[in-house]
Every structure is written in structure tokens, then in C-alpha cells.
Amino acid sequence: MEVEVLEGVFDANEIIAGENRKLLGEKGIFMMNLMSGPGAGKTSFILRTLEGLPENSRIAVIEGDITGKIDSERIARTGAGAIQINTGGSCHLEAKQVNTALQKMNLDTIDFIIIENVGNLVCPAEFKLGEDLRVMILSVAEGDDKPLKYPLMFTESDVLIVNKTDLLPNTDFDMAKMKSVVMKMNPDVEIFELSCRTGDGIASWISWIKRKVPGDAVG
Amino acid sequence: MHELSVVESMVGVVLKHAEGNRAEKVTSINLVLGEMSTIMEEPVKFYFEILSKGTIAQGAELNFERKPLIARCSVCGKEFKVIEYDFTCPDCGSLETEIVSGREFRVESIEIE
Ligand SMILES: Nc1nc2c(ncn2[C@@H]2O[C@H](COP(=O)(O)OP(=O)(O)O)[C@@H](O)[C@H]2O)c(=O)[nH]1
Ligand SMILES: [Mg+2]
Ligand SMILES: [Zn+2]
Numbered sequence: 001m002e003v004e005v006l007e008g009v010f011d012a013n014e015i016i017a018g019e020n021r022k023l024l025g026e027k028g029i030f031m032m033n034l035m036s037g038p039g040a041g042k043t044s045f046i047l048r049t050l051e052g053l054p055e056n057s058r059i060a061v062i063e064g065d066i067t068g069k070i071d072s073e074r075i076a077r078t079g080a081g082a083i084q085i086n087t088g089g090s091c092h093l094e095a096k097q098v099n100t101a102l103q104k105m106n107l108d109t110i111d112f113i114i115i116e117n118v119g120n121l122v123c124p125a126e127f128k129l130g131e132d133l134r135v136m137i138l139s140v141a142e143g144d145d146k147p148l149k150y151p152l153m154f155t156e157s158d159v160l161i162v163n164k165t166d167l168l169p170n171t172d173f174d175m176a177k178m179k180s181v182v183m184k185m186n187p188d189v190e191i192f193e194l195s196c197r198t199g200d201g202i203a204s205w206i207s208w209i210k211r212k213v214p215g216d217a218v219g
Numbered sequence: 220m221h222e223l224s225v226v227e228s229m230v231g232v233v234l235k236h237a238e239g240n241r242a243e244k245v246t247s248i249n250l251v252l253g254e255m256s257t258i259m260e261e262p263v264k265f266y267f268e269i270l271s272k273g274t275i276a277q278g279a280e281l282n283f284e285r286k287p288l289i290a291r292c293s294v295c296g297k298e299f300k301v302i303e304y305d306f307t308c309p310d311c312g313s314l315e316t317e318i319v320s321g322r323e324f325r326v327e328s329i330e331i332e
Contacts (some may be wrong), residue, residue, distance in 0.1 A: 001330070002328050002329070002330050002331075003242075003328060004327075005233070005325075006328075008323060009225055009232065009325065010225075010228070012228050012231070122257045123221035126221065126225075126256075127221075148303065148304060152257055155304070184305040184306060184307055184314070185306060186306075187306070187314035
């Protein structure tokens with residue numbers, strides 16, 4: 001006997017993502033999911049973002065990257081709350097893990113949550129976490145051919161950060177070509193070119209995200 | 220890659236529907252897999268064998284139906300096959316499109332005894 005099922009394999013994750021979103025909505029919290037391949041600069045970018053936002057901003061960071069506790073310690077040194085998720089070597093975060101992290105946090109003292117996803121250009125794109133904003137980083141060291149190789153990440157992201165622009169003179173990365181490919185894949189994407197090393201280009205990202213986070217939560 | 224946790228939920232979906240229909244055995248599972256999905260057939264088969272062991276789905280045949288990436292233009296309504304992830308409408312040049320198929324990974328139906 002044939003039984004019709006018609007159920008998406010990601011539906012269960014998306015239901016929990018929806019619950020996360022509802023909880024955050026009730027608490028008036030804005031959540032950003034930061035994704036990239038390993039070493040593209042997620043932690044550096046979070047540190048630059050924390051540094052660029054007003055000191056009294058109520059920000060927490062959820063660390064999903066698998067490089068031990070090094071990243072959350074780097075974050076905690078800035079004074080922002082950091083919580084480490086142990087992914088057990090998994091290649092992405094799932095909504096359920098974020099839900100567990102949210103339960104452990106005092107959500108009444110937070111306005112803005114940044115999630116550092118596991119360093120991977122493939123898997124995190126499939127798993128919604130309940131975020132308001134999906135941001136991905138491509139570093140110029142990885143090459144300009146990545147959008148067509150990892151299309152889902154590029155079509156799913158609201159923001160594309162092109163990091164390590166200080167290295168441009170030493171690479172054959174074709175910025176104009178990469179951007180024209182991405183704009184045909186995802187015409188609504190916001191693109192920022194910057195260097196977390198030199199700080200070049202960070203200011204325009206900071207002023208954009210300040211406008212994006214509702215109210216005056218981050219000044 | 221991430222197929223392990225994905226196949227876990229897939230097996231969960233299959234067993235839920237099989238048990239709901241009082242099945243004694245699942246003989247085949249019909250899956251729909253979009254062109255743009257990051258899921259690969261081979262690792263799905265590999266993890267399915269491991270994760271279905273000892274369940275009524277053990278030994279079920281996995282059939283994959285591949286769906287091409289199709290978009291619909293929001294301006295002129297044209298449906299077109301997306302080539303090289305270029306979502307530009309071939310008729311009117313608009314970039315305002317929505318995906319019709321090609322993103323999915325779905326359990327379409329199961330064959331039970
Ligand atoms: N040259 C250069 N190196 C960078 C830049 N941003 C980060 N890095 C370096 O890239 C490496 C990985 O950065 P990290 O922030 O840990 O990446 P993550 O793995 O994505 O969190 C570190 O050695 C950083 O110092 C940049 O803008 N330019
Ligand atoms: Mg990191
Ligand atoms: Zn059109």
C-alpha cells in the first residue's frame with residue numbers, strides 16, 4: 001500500500017526555528033545568524049561589530065564554531081555575554097540547539113543576539129534558527145568562484161560581507177565579477193566590502209546594522 | 220556532511236507515517252530532492268542503512284526524484300529553468316522571481332505492508 005507523506009525533511013527544524021522566533025519576538029530581541037567557511041573571519045567580524053556599537057548595547061553572542069572555547073573567550077573579553085554551544089563536531093547549528101542556548105540566557109537583559117555558526121559554507125544554509133537576519137562572510141582568500149560552488153549559502157543570505165580586502169592586492173579575486181554573479185543569484189542581498197584586520201569598511205556596516213536592529217537598542 | 224542529522228529526521232518522518240498507518244514493514248521510500256538542495260544521495264543511502272537498522276524501515280528501497288531549479292517571474296509570470304543560478308527572467312529581464320521547485324528535500328510517499 002502506498003501512503004502519501006508530503007513532509008519536508010527540514011520541517012521539524014523549521015517548527016522549532018519558528019518557536020525561537022516567537023520567543024525572541026516577545027522579548028523584543030533581534031537575532032543575527034553569521035555563517036561562513038572556516039577561517040573567513042566570523043569571530044574577528046563579531047569583535048569588530050561589538051567594538052563599533054555603543055558600549056552600553058545589550059548584546060549576547062552564541063558561539064557554535066567548533067574551535068573549542070577560544071572564540072567565546074575572545075568574545076567574553078569584550079564584556080559581551082557569550083554562550084558556547086557544544087555541537088559535538090556537527091557541521092552546522094540547528095534550531096533546537098539555539099533553543100537550548102536561549103533557555104539558559106536571561107533574555108530580559110538582551111536586545112541583540114549574534115550567532116557564530118559552525119565554519120562551513122554548505123550545511124548551515126539549510127537550517128533556519130529563527131533569526132531575523134542571515135549574514136554570510138566570504139573572504140577574498142577563498143576566491144571569487146565560491147558563489148556558484150556554494151549557491152545555497154549565497155541565495156539564502158540577506159547580507160554578504162566580503163572580508164580580508166587588505167589581501168586583495170595579493171590575490172586575483174575579481175570583486176566586480178563576483179558581485180555581478182551574486183546580484184543575479186540574490187538581487188536583494190546587501191554587500192559590504194571590509195577588512196577586519198585594518199578596520200577598513202567597518203563603519204558602513206556598523207551604521208547599517210544600527211538602523212536594522214529595531215528601536216535604539218544599539219544606539 | 221550534514222546528512223546524518225538530516226537522515227535522522229527523514230527516518231523519523233517515515234516511521235511516524237508508517238506507524239500511523241499500522242505498517243509492519245516499509246518497503247520503499249519515495250523522496251523528492253531539488254537540484255539546489257545541499258543533500259547528496261549517496262550519504263543519504265549510507266546513513267539510512269545505519270539509522271533504519273532494527274526499525275520497520277530497515278531494508279526499504281530509497282527512490283530519489285530529482286527536481287530541477289524552476290523560478291517564476293513576479294513581474295510577467297514566466298516560469299523558467301534557472302541555469303547557473305542566474306535568476307534573471309528570460310522574457311522581461313526582471314530579477315524579481317520566486318523559486319517554484321529545486322529547493323526541496325521531501326518524503327513524498329512510502330510503500331508499506
Ligand atoms: N588579512 C586578514 N586576516 C584576517 C581578517 N579577518 C580575519 N583575519 C584572520 O583570519 C583568521 C581567521 O579569523 P577568525 O575570525 O578566527 O575566523 P572564523 O573561523 O571565521 O571565526 C585569523 O587568523 C584572523 O586574524 C582580515 O580582514 N584580513
Ligand atoms: Mg570563529
Ligand atoms: Zn518576467
